Amino acid sequence: TEQQRLTKQGTENGEAYRAYLQGAFYWNKGMAPGFEKSREYFQQAIDLDPTYALGYVGLAHYYGYSSALGVVPPNENWTRSEAALNKALALDNSLSEAYAALVGIQLYYYYDWPAAEGSFRRALELNPNSAEARNHYARCLVLFGRDEEALAQMKRTIELDPLSLLYNLNSGKLFF
Secondary structure (H helix, E strand, O other): OHHHHHHOOOOOOHHHHHHHHHHHHHHOOOOOOOOHHHHHHHHHHHHHOOOOHHHHHHHHHHHHHHHHOOOOOHHHHHHHHHHHHHHHHHHOOOOHHHHHHHHHHHHHHOOOHHHHHHHHHHHHHHOOOOHHHHHHHHHHHHHOOOHHHHHHHHHHHHHHOOOOHHHHHHHHHHHO
16 A cells, blocks of 8 residues: 555656645745645646646645635635545545545634544654655644644754744744
């Protein structure tokens, strides 16, 4: 199973993969100008390869994050996020990234912490080296007063991706 995960490819379509990477580039910039381009590129990746699960995960992240921040109307875009995520999981239920995105819907839309924590655990079971999942998990743990666990998760996040400005900023916020 581990060998299959290592050799599995998200898409055979190079253009879809490039579109996904461009979407991830704009997504990782956060709410900086051009953030909307992340949605456009994730959609382009799906248009080029409708079976590309990571493209749907990208869309789910975009709609969920944008809804949580009020950038797009939450009443219609949380359901878009959930639909994109359900499609991603239907295509590939072994993607750590999909479970990390599912957390957003469970926590911020349904307000279901136990389900969200289960998804965090599943994401980290599938990919223990996911700095993204550990970063978000740490931020959520501190909200629930589990500071020691939060610090352990953030420490591991920084070990995995020491050059990430976002993760280092979030680490500082935890100490604050």
